[in-house]
Amino acid sequence: MSPDLEILPIARSRETYTFVWRTLAADRWATVAMASLFVLAGIAGLVAPWVLGGFTDDVGAGRNTVVSVALLIAGGALAEALFGGMAVVVLARVGEPALAELRERALSRTLHLPVGRLERTTTGDLLSRLSDDVRTVSEGLKGVVPMIANSGVAIVFTTASVLTLDWRLGLAMLSAAPVCVLSLRWYLPRARPLYREQRIAQGERAEALLTGFNSAPTSRAFGIGPLLLRQIDETSTRSANVSVAVYRRLLEFLNRYNLAELVGLGAVLCVGFLIVRGHTATVGAVTAASLYFLRLFGPIGQLLFTFDRFLSMGAALSRLVGIAMLPSPTMPDAGSNVAEGEIALVGVGHEYVAGKPVLHDVTLRIAPGERVALVGGTGAGKTTLGAIAAGMFQPTTGKVLVDSRPIDANLSAAHSGMFLVTQDSHAFAGTVRDFLTLAKPAAVDEDVNQALIAAFADRWVAALPDGLDTVIGDAGYQLTPYQLQHLALVRIVLGDPWFVVMDEATAEAGSSGARVLERAAEAVMTGRTVLVVAHRLTQARSADRILVMHNGKIVEEGTHDRLLALKGRYAELWRAWSGSRVG
Numbered sequence: 001m002s003p004d005l006e007i008l009p010i011a012r013s014r015e016t017y018t019f020v021w022r023t024l025a026a027d028r029w030a031t032v033a034m035a036s037l038f039v040l041a042g043i044a045g046l047v048a049p050w051v052l053g054g055f056t057d058d059v060g061a062g063r064n065t066v067v068s069v070a071l072l073i074a075g076g077a078l079a080e081a082l083f084g085g086m087a088v089v090v091l092a093r094v095g096e097p098a099l100a101e102l103r104e105r106a107l108s109r110t111l112h113l114p115v116g117r118l119e120r121t122t123t124g125d126l127l128s129r130l131s132d133d134v135r136t137v138s139e140g141l142k143g144v145v146p147m148i149a150n151s152g153v154a155i156v157f158t159t160a161s162v163l164t165l166d167w168r169l170g171l172a173m174l175s176a177a178p179v180c181v182l183s184l185r186w187y188l189p190r191a192r193p194l195y196r197e198q199r200i201a202q203g204e205r206a207e208a209l210l211t212g213f214n215s216a217p218t219s220r221a222f223g224i225g226p227l228l229l230r231q232i233d234e235t236s237t238r239s240a241n242v243s244v245a246v247y248r249r250l251l252e253f254l255n256r257y258n259l260a261e262l263v264g265l266g267a268v269l270c271v272g273f274l275i276v277r278g279h280t281a282t283v284g285a286v287t288a289a290s291l292y293f294l295r296l297f298g299p300i301g302q303l304l305f306t307f308d309r310f311l312s313m314g315a316a317l318s319r320l321v322g323i324a325m326l327p328s329p330t331m332p333d334a335g336s337n338v339a340e341g342e343i344a345l346v347g348v349g350h351e352y353v354a355g356k357p358v359l360h361d362v363t364l365r366i367a368p369g370e371r372v373a374l375v376g377g378t379g380a381g382k383t384t385l386g387a388i389a390a391g392m393f394q395p396t397t398g399k400v401l402v403d404s405r406p407i408d409a410n411l412s413a414a415h416s417g418m419f420l421v422t423q424d425s426h427a428f429a430g431t432v433r434d435f436l437t438l439a440k441p442a443a444v445d446e447d448v449n450q451a452l453i454a455a456f457a458d459r460w461v462a463a464l465p466d467g468l469d470t471v472i473g474d475a476g477y478q479l480t481p482y483q484l485q486h487l488a489l490v491r492i493v494l495g496d497p498w499f500v501v502m503d504e505a506t507a508e509a510g511s512s513g514a515r516v517l518e519r520a521a522e523a524v525m526t527g528r529t530v531l532v533v534a535h536r537l538t539q540a541r542s543a544d545r546i547l548v549m550h551n552g553k554i555v556e557e558g559t560h561d562r563l564l565a566l567k568g569r570y571a572e573l574w575r576a577w578s579g580s581r582v583g
Helices: 013-026 030-045 047-060 066-111 113-120 123-165 167-174 178-212 216-220 226-279 282-303 307-324 382-389 432-437 443-456 458-461 481-495 514-526 537-541 562-568 570-578
Strands: 343-353 354-365 371-376 397-402 418-422 499-503 527-535 545-550 553-558
Touching: 013 066, 013 307, 030 066, 030 123, 030 307, 066 123, 066 307, 123 167, 123 178, 123 282, 123 307, 123 553, 167 226, 167 282, 178 216, 178 226, 216 514, 226 282, 282 307, 282 418, 354 382, 354 397, 354 553, 371 382, 371 537, 371 570, 382 499, 382 527, 418 481, 432 443, 432 481, 443 458, 443 481, 458 481, 458 537, 481 545, 499 514, 537 570, 545 562, 545 570, 553 562, 562 570
Parallel strands: 371 527, 371 545, 418 499, 499 527
Antiparallel strands: 343 354, 343 397, 545 553
16 A cells, blocks of 8 residues: 555454444343343254253153154244344344444545545545445344354353253363363464454455446556556555465364364363262253253354354454544534635645655635635646645645634534535435535525526527436436536535635536636636635736746746736746647
8 A cells, every 4th residue: 555545543342342332221121131032042953962962861861752852943043043032133223223324424534524634534444444344244143243242142151051951061171161262362363463464454455346347448548557567466465365364273273173072072072981880860851961062062163163154344443443433523503604805825835645745835816706826837736726626635734724714624514605516526325405405405497497598508408308307427417527626616506605715616628618617617716715726827818917927936927918018937838738639
């Protein structure tokens, strides 16, 4: 993973246990019912060994009890299945809604992260948490947790039954316990870090795969396909190696487990032989104890064979809880809108990577109603400065003031009245109406139609298959980049902000709808304070003031004509840009 990237936080064990406890306590009666059903299932599971032990003595005494024994065993098995199934249903009722809420909370916390922090987060880490980790926990709730609960109850009740049957046989059976405990003490400290490392490695692998897939056209154009394939190979190999290490450690643990079973069963048989020969216990009692022990190691075996899945589930849950524990966003009050006023950036500097500043001590003031253009070469810092001015993220140094008051970092665009329009407009899954009303959820169709007319988008939207009800997004009607850009401008008209940052917002103006898109942009800017990040210098020409950036600093300032007369950096950019135009 690149040193400039970060993974999202992972909860500690205590924090994860606290989350589980609070989830169970939230629905106390369902939790009690679930525990009771698991206990009843465990008791029902003791019927078969107890009946078979008695049947052994009956056979020795010449009594024929086959039918009654068969009926009792069948009844016990049916009761065990019934109670166990009901317990799983109640568990799902408690666990699945809690998991859904956890996923929603994790996604909400992620979406409210500062933009700079979110950009340093790997896509693979986030995707693996909200997909793979959620699936791991969900599958664990259906299979691992019920099996562990059933096994735990069976172990407790089986041990108690043997001790009640004959304390000597019980002590013999418990001779396996020290071997099991020592095996667990050896395994757990070595396994937990491996499972956590496994989840991280899977996130890095997902990141490499996504990067390779999304950049396929670019990699072919520049011939860097082998480099991306090597990254995928390295992350996949690391993920596979960690998984192999996990299972190798599990196999080493199972060898120790088999030794414990050998010790315990050998002790029960030896003690049973001695007490039967001494006529202090019956063959049926020893048979029942042996069957109890074998039944005991059945649940223990299930417990151990699913322990890797349980640890994997715990690691996945801790990664989800880690995101959910991020600070919750502070929702602004209804009356906390930022009042329109002068925008001031004072001593602003910014670093995406420590030690590599992209902005250097920038001071800028924009008067109410003024239209200011930012121009400069690629990498000059224009987009970063525009995003900071719009309140998208906090600068590393310096501050942003509106009417001499700092902008609240938690204030949403809807409350601040400060919108950012970029060339990248995402088609959210939903209708055209849903896409537009993101800027004003309370808007009615009349408001939407007026905004469409104001931005000259009413005709082509009406021509869509279902008009405003046309479903767009990956699974819906595919809008062109020009149409998406146009709708983004309509959304600004509908939201009616007082300050707009236009960062290449008419990037599709080279298409057949260039003139319409330019008119829509003009409608967005009219009557508002505007900062235009002008990649096309015709946008700068009509601005009240032009700021020229170079290497993260403002090096020139003035009107179009004045800057041309200076014959400086702006004049060079203008000559280079205008000379490239045909006609």
